[in-house]
Amino acid sequence: DARVTQTPRHKVTEMGQEVTMRCQPILGHNTVFWYRQTMMQGLELLAYFRNRAPLDDSGMPKDRFSAEMPDATLATLKIQPSEPRDSAVYFCASGRGGENTQYFGPGTRLTVL
């Protein structure tokens, strides 16, 4: 049963530290999405890639967040420096071009102290 995997599942860090979250999309999926979930804002799209090219990162704070796809099996979301307001659950999802269904990973719960 193919699944999206995310690491780490939980991360506690101190303000100012760098945080890197990783996502492995389902094999054969060419579109990868990053979402953030908070109690106040709900689920927000941060960025997404198709065929490893960034298509939209308008939801991402540009000064501290960056998203990349070094290869087809790995997507990364980096926060540097982290701030307490970045505390949230970060979800990765993947999908096939030509389809509109997205499959979500279990999320990374980030706490910035």
Place this chain on the structure above:
Amino acid sequence: GDSVTQMEGPVTLSEEAFLTINCTYTATGYPSLFWYVQYPGEGLQLLLKATKADDKGSNKGFEATYRKETTSFHLEKGSVQVSDSAVYFCALSIYSGGGADGLTFGKGTHLIIQP
């Protein structure tokens, strides 16, 4: 921009009751519509979807019909179970050249089913 509005909870029902969770949307294009479910501590799971007007999505006893005239996609189930307790998200995406854009979500509806 695109948006999704759904009734916020919590919604508390007794087991075997009829469920309706309302969802309406605004979109500039022709969206596909989805219901996702999130159980405590887990990611989102696709429950059902519909890609064009009058389509009905169904899964695990849940149903929703894409109503373009009322811009709605209400979720229904005839007889809920305790195991249906979760948070339900209505969402839309627009299909542009090459694939779907990111999902726009509603705020989520927390459903609690009591035995």
